[in-house]
Amino acid sequence: MRKTDILIAAILLIGAFAQGQNRQLLYDFNEIPQSLMVNPGVDVDFKWYTGIPLTNISFQAGSSGIAANDVFADDGLDFTEKFTREIIYGMSTADELSGNFQIEYLNVGFRGKNEDNFYSLGIYTEGDAIGYWFRDLAILGFEGNGDNLNQRFDLSDLKTRGELLNVFHIGLNKRISNKLTIGVRAKVYSSIFDFNSTRNKGYFVTNEGVNNFYSSTLDSDMEWRISGLPALRDAERDGTIASTITKRAFFGGNLGLGVDLGFTYNINDQTVFTASLLDLGFINHSNDVKRYSLKGKATVEGVEVILPDALSDPDQDFWDELIDEVEELIPFEESDDSYIMFRPTKLNASLRYNWGEQMATGANCDCGPYASSSNKGTRYANSVGGHLYAVNRPRGPQTALSVFYQRRIGSVLALKTSYTVDKFSFTNIGLGLNLQAGPVNFYVLADNLLGYQNLANSNYQSFQFGLNIISWGKK
Amino acid sequence: MGKKLCYFLFGLLILVSLQSCVEELNFDQFDDLQIEPVLEGSILYVEAPESIINRAVAANFYTQDFNFDGFSDAFFADRVIDGVVTYLVENTTSKDLNITVEFIDDGGNVLDTEFFTITPAPPVEPVLREIPYGGTGRSLDILRNTSAIRVTAENVNGDTSSTSSLPDPKVTIKSSGKFTLSVK
Numbered sequence: 001m002r003k004t005d006i007l008i009a010a011i012l013l014i015g016a017f018a019q020g021q022n023r024q025l026l027y028d029f030n031e032i033p034q035s036l037m038v039n040p041g042v043d044v045d046f047k048w049y050t051g052i053p054l055t056n057i058s059f060q061a062g063s064s065g066i067a068a069n070d071v072f073a074d075d076g077l078d079f080t081e082k083f084t085r086e087i088i089y090g091m092s093t094a095d096e097l098s099g100n101f102q103i104e105y106l107n108v109g110f111r112g113k114n115e116d117n118f119y120s121l122g123i124y125t126e127g128d129a130i131g132y133w134f135r136d137l138a139i140l141g142f143e144g145n146g147d148n149l150n151q152r153f154d155l156s157d158l159k160t161r162g163e164l165l166n167v168f169h170i171g172l173n174k175r176i177s178n179k180l181t182i183g184v185r186a187k188v189y190s191s192i193f194d195f196n197s198t199r200n201k202g203y204f205v206t207n208e209g210v211n212n213f214y215s216s217t218l219d220s221d222m223e224w225r226i227s228g229l230p231a232l233r234d235a236e237r238d239g240t241i242a243s244t245i246t247k248r249a250f251f252g253g254n255l256g257l258g259v260d261l262g263f264t265y266n267i268n269d270q271t272v273f274t275a276s277l278l279d280l281g282f283i284n285h286s287n288d289v290k291r292y293s294l295k296g297k298a299t300v301e302g303v304e305v306i307l308p309d310a311l312s313d314p315d316q317d318f319w320d321e322l323i324d325e326v327e328e329l330i331p332f333e334e335s336d337d338s339y340i341m342f343r344p345t346k347l348n349a350s351l352r353y354n355w356g357e358q359m360a361t362g363a364n365c366d367c368g369p370y371a372s373s374s375n376k377g378t379r380y381a382n383s384v385g386g387h388l389y390a391v392n393r394p395r396g397p398q399t400a401l402s403v404f405y406q407r408r409i410g411s412v413l414a415l416k417t418s419y420t421v422d423k424f425s426f427t428n429i430g431l432g433l434n435l436q437a438g439p440v441n442f443y444v445l446a447d448n449l450l451g452y453q454n455l456a457n458s459n460y461q462s463f464q465f466g467l468n469i470i471s472w473g474k475k
Numbered sequence: 476m477g478k479k480l481c482y483f484l485f486g487l488l489i490l491v492s493l494q495s496c497v498e499e500l501n502f503d504q505f506d507d508l509q510i511e512p513v514l515e516g517s518i519l520y521v522e523a524p525e526s527i528i529n530r531a532v533a534a535n536f537y538t539q540d541f542n543f544d545g546f547s548d549a550f551f552a553d554r555v556i557d558g559v560v561t562y563l564v565e566n567t568t569s570k571d572l573n574i575t576v577e578f579i580d581d582g583g584n585v586l587d588t589e590f591f592t593i594t595p596a597p598p599v600e601p602v603l604r605e606i607p608y609g610g611t612g613r614s615l616d617i618l619r620n621t622s623a624i625r626v627t628a629e630n631v632n633g634d635t636s637s638t639s640s641l642p643d644p645k646v647t648i649k650s651s652g653k654f655t656l657s658v659k
Contacts, residue, residue: 068500069500071504072500072501072502072504072505073500073501074499074500074501074504078507079504079505079507079508080507080508080509083508140512141510141512141658142510142512143512143513144512144513144514144515144655144656145513145514145515145516146512146513146514146515146653146654146655147513149515206515206516209517209520209649211520211522211647211649212517212518212519212520212649212650212651213517213561213563213649213650213651214515214516214517214651215517216516216517300516300517301517301520302516302517302518302519302520302650302651303518303519303520303541303543304519304520304522305519305520305521305522305539305541305626306520306521306522307521307522307523307524307527307537308524308526308527310539311527314539317542318541318542319541319542319543319544319545320542
């Protein structure tokens with residue numbers, strides 16, 4: 001297997017077991033600098049921070065229709081029967097296999113001369129993929145049309161997209177007042193590769209024929225678009241795969257622009273509302289693009305010979321004419337035309353209520369940015385709230401609803417647990433831990449802990465961890 | 476009390492997470508997966524009106540070889556495990572007819588022959604015949620090596636003057652195939 005195939009397979013595999021990009025544990029966990037990445041308007045109190053390169057990694061894995069144990073359990077049952085029951089017919093077109101991972105190379109933030117302004121910038125690699133279960137096409141491939149006469153196999157069941165890209169970002173978090181903090185982050189996307197096929201239409205059906213036994217009709221409006229992959233294949237052949245990936249990751253591929261927006265609003269001293277809109281942007285794929293399309297409609301009833309017309313040319317090749325006619329009616333075409341892909345935009349919103357003992361944070365000093373201007377040097381020991389997440393996907397928005405509880409223990413330890421309901425799970429309990437040892441910040445967030453009882457039977461797992469150095473200024 | 480409860484809950488969650496395990500899976504089962512779709516479709520349709528039969532000088536009024544690469548295509552030939560070819564011959568003419576369908580290879584050799592004796596109409600007596608291939612049926616190599624189909628129609632009595640009382644008199648040959656392929 002070639003390296004590019006492995007790379008693509010890895011992305012698809014991530015897609016095959018990964019959920020979305022919901023980071024309900026990280027969201028508004030403002031002890032962690034990376035919370036700025038899910039809400040540029042989060043309430044931060046750092047003087048500066050820097051992420052340790054390559055240590056901040058997030059990975060999410062899940063599937064909405066099936067778990068590995070459903071099919072691969074060593075239970076002695078006939079595998080083909082299990083496969084048919086659990087996958088071919090067990091999954092619906094609403095079941096998705098999707099996922100996301102991010103690896104940070106650079107993430108730094110610092111407070112400006114105007115202490116109400118906090119700047120951050122960085123670089124990370126992101127992989128994102130989604131594939132909906134192509135049920136009708138799978139049934140057609142698995143069973144054929146023979147025992148499915150008059151059944152329309154819907155070509156729109158094929159919906160998938162995936163990408164690997166580098167993201168360069170710079171953001172501003174600005175405290176407008178004691179009540180309101182807003183944030184904006186500009187992003188430049190450098191696409192390494194992209195594939196998508198999301199707007200397919202049409203059907204294949206076999207009916208009783210007019211002249212012959214059966215008529216087979218293909219009405220197709222399908223397109224498959226890729227960018228970057230041809231270059232990676234060539235690079236693999238030439239032994240330059242690493243340099244090609246690096247080049248494409250650093251502005252040598254296809255570029256795009258995006259923006260993140262967010263805010264934190266203190267409704268009162270103890271109640272906080274936040275929201276963010278992430279990856280509102282696009283990538284223009286004009287470099288190393290291939291588009292393959294199959295558009296048209298044709299109905300055939302085999303080779304048809306009707307006399308006396310067919311006698312006019314004794315050398316007439318009816319088979320070739322049939323093939324040519326079908327290819328003319330449904331041409332398979334290839335082009336290099338550019339295309340634009342919008343990024344999967346994410347929406348977050350949360351409502352949090354704080355109570356209990358007021359805990360000191362690193363910023364609770366005489367010289368910190370908020371030492372004399374606000375009460376931001378302290379935080380309540382307890383927080384409880386709800387979080388809404390939505391992401392636009394090829395079949396429409398995908399949402400998740402979480403409730404969370406956060407407990408701060410001194411300025412050293414903060415714990416957060418969440419319960420999330422989405423299409424993947426109704427038993428998703430997550431736990432996050434943030435440890436502040438002097439300037440060293442370590443965090444680990446894990447989702448769906450009950451799934452760890454048997455990972456093979458879990459529809460969803462996620463894991464995120466990282467190391468940062470944080471300063472709140474001189475004491 | 477609240478703090479203790481909180482610590483207890485977090486401790487419990489951590490313990491749960493530490494208890495992670497993976498039930499034994501057997502991915503080798505994938506080797507046992509059998510994907511055997513059944514494909515069905517029309518093959519050849521020939522239609523000859525009675526007027527053509529009446530105009531023919533010879534009794535053998537029609538012979539034609541049709542190029543047909545559907546069976547010898549690698550995707551089909553390498554995967555077919557069994558199947559049935561179905562014929563339906565309908566005659567609404569006033570003629571006794573003999574119809575022959577032959578499968579021909581690249582060298583022009585006849586691999587398989589199907590012969591139909593058709594009585595004149597009325598009454599119309601369609602002849603339906605199913606020919607199995609593979610298993611206990613005829614050899615699949617016949618299909619794999621077929622590159623053309625030859626159809627021959629003979630006016631048995633040489634009657635070129637009678638006309639059927641049925642509307643639009645003609646002889647039609649329908650054929651279809653239903654094959655099981657082993658994709659995996």
